[in-house]
Amino acid sequence: MSDMTLNKTNHPLSGECFVPGDKSISHRAVFFGALAKGRTEIKNFLTGDDCLTTIAAFESMGVRITQSGEQVIIDSEGYQSFKEPLQPIDLGNSGTTARLILGVLSGLPFHTTLYGDDSLTQRPMDRVAIPLREMGAKIDGREKGKFLPLAIRGQQLSAITFTPEVKSAQVKSGVLLGGLLAEGTTTVIESTKTRDHTENMFKAFGADVKVDGLAVSIEGRQHLTGTKIQVPRDISSAAFFIVAALLVPGSCVTLKDVGLNPTRTGILDAVKLMGAKLDIKETKHIGGEVIGDVTVSYQELTGAVIEGDIIPRMIDEIPILALLATKANGQTIIKDAEELRFKETDRIESVVATLRQFGCQLKPTPDGMIIEGDQTLTGAKVDSFGDHRIGMMIAIASLIATGETTLTDKEAINVSYPTFFEHLEALIHI
Numbered sequence: 420m421s422d423m424t425l426n427k428t429n430h431p432l433s434g435e436c437f438v439p440g441d442k443s444i445s446h447r448a449v450f451f452g453a454l455a456k457g458r459t460e461i462k463n464f465l466t467g468d469d470c471l472t473t474i475a476a477f478e479s480m481g482v483r484i485t486q487s488g489e490q491v492i493i494d495s496e497g498y499q500s501f502k503e504p505l506q507p508i509d510l511g512n513s514g515t516t517a518r519l520i521l522g523v524l525s526g527l528p529f530h531t532t533l534y535g536d537d538s539l540t541q542r543p544m545d546r547v548a549i550p551l552r553e554m555g556a557k558i559d560g561r562e563k564g565k566f567l568p569l570a571i572r573g574q575q576l577s578a579i580t581f582t583p584e585v586k587s588a589q590v591k592s593g594v595l596l597g598g599l600l601a602e603g604t605t606t607v608i609e610s611t612k613t614r615d616h617t618e619n620m621f622k623a624f625g626a627d628v629k630v631d632g633l634a635v636s637i638e639g640r641q642h643l644t645g646t647k648i649q650v651p652r653d654i655s656s657a658a659f660f661i662v663a664a665l666l667v668p669g670s671c672v673t674l675k676d677v678g679l680n681p682t683r684t685g686i687l688d689a690v691k692l693m694g695a696k697l698d699i700k701e702t703k704h705i706g707g708e709v710i711g712d713v714t715v716s717y718q719e720l721t722g723a724v725i726e727g728d729i730i731p732r733m734i735d736e737i738p739i740l741a742l743l744a745t746k747a748n749g750q751t752i753i754k755d756a757e758e759l760r761f762k763e764t765d766r767i768e769s770v771v772a773t774l775r776q777f778g779c780q781l782k783p784t785p786d787g788m789i790i791e792g793d794q795t796l797t798g799a800k801v802d803s804f805g806d807h808r809i810g811m812m813i814a815i816a817s818l819i820a821t822g823e824t825t826l827t828d829k830e831a832i833n834v835s836y837p838t839f840f841e842h843l844e845a846l847i848h849i
């Protein structure tokens with residue numbers, strides 16, 4: 420764990436930025452490439468720690484994966500050829516790997532044990548394990564099978580129709596992947612649409628998947644065929660520079676080739692609700708995903724109420740939106756975001772604690788927070804709590820804080836954005 424001094428207050432950001440590949444899509448490209456028969460070539464893969472964890476998990480089941488930088492080649496004979504791993508699988512910090520792999524392992528004819536770091540070990544896995552058990556899975560673990568470490572004894576699964584209580588793409592995806600290995604047709608019916616990259620990926624790999632409004636159905640025991648995947652750039656990473664440009668006077672930044680899938684663009688809608696004008700140009704459609712450029716410059720914004728269906732569309736961007744709200748005119752209220760409590764940290768408490776260290780006034784609520792506007796941030800020694808999105812929020816806060824900010828445990832950022840500081844420095848031209 421190392422400290423980093425940040426003292427670039429009020430340097431405007433300018434120019435173009437090519438943030439790395441999307442984390443959700445990179446994970447899924449590896450999952451599907453491993454499950455499919457034949458060769459899968461992934462371009463613009465995110466080399467963050469979490470996605471490398473997914474690669475290692477499938478390698479431990481005998482799948483041949485070659486990763487060189489942002490290019491990944493997977494040669495697989497399909498899920499029927501996976502081997503029982505010799506050792507427990509380390510899922511590191513990655514909730515996505517954990518929830519999705521549970522679906523796969525539940526339906527394979529062998530035993531596996533899953534464990535993770537201190538953060539992942541405290542995150543609930545029963546949200547996926549319960550429906551998978553309903554399909555016939557044998558999953559056991561700490562606190563009656565709720566938390567890692569988990570032991571899975573794979574079974575022949577049977578299809579279910581499942582209505583998740585939580586608004587979670589990881590839950591939807593874990594159950595659909597279990598459904599791929601099950602007898603019959605598995606349907607997940609959501610109450611609010613969450614990110615639909617799994618559905619898009621099923622289609623890209625030639626699967627029979629039906630999407631009917633909020634219902635997604637997958638036919639079990641079908642074969643997937645390897646394909647080429649171009650990963651869009653991650654809007655969740657771009658969000659840090661979008662907010663930075665809105666915060667630092669004189670800034671103007673273009674985020675190039677970012678994923679603009681409508682299930683992910685809640686952050687753009689939220690800043691528009693606060694009065695921001697953005698220039699958004701859709702440029703391509705690849706593998707069911709929309710890609711485009713977002714140009715944003717410094718603007719004065721107004722506080723807003725952010726609630727309802729927009730929340731799942733921006734769940735990972737709420738920490739950085741909270742920072743933006745500290746400088747808006749008037750109060751911002753974030754509601755319906757209790758899911759933040761189940762992330763790498765309890766992001767309601769960690770955002771509030773972090774911004775308070777900068778001297779901000781805000782308070783937590785059970786499902787969000789209330790943030791006062793027009794505040795002055797004062798540099799301090801601030802810890803990321805080992806949460807990559809809190810670490811990046813601190814770095815952006817330092818751009819508007821007076822004096823010097825010290826970020827401890829900057830390595831946490833490698834989970835989703837290993838080149839974050841290089842890109843930030845390039846935008847502030849130092």
Ligand SMILES: O=C(O)C1=C[C@@H](OP(=O)(O)O)[C@@H](O)[C@H](O)C1
Pocket residue numbers: 442443444515586587588589590592614734735758
């Ligand atoms: O499916 C995914 O790739 C993700 C879904 C979200 O989690 P939940 O499904 O738990 O909301 C998000 O927070 C996470 O970063 C990635």
Ligand SMILES: C=C(OP(=O)(O)O)C(=O)O
Pocket residue numbers: 442469512513514515516735762763808835
């Ligand atoms: C919550 C996140 O990821 P995961 O659930 O995969 O750990 C995130 O990237 O902010």
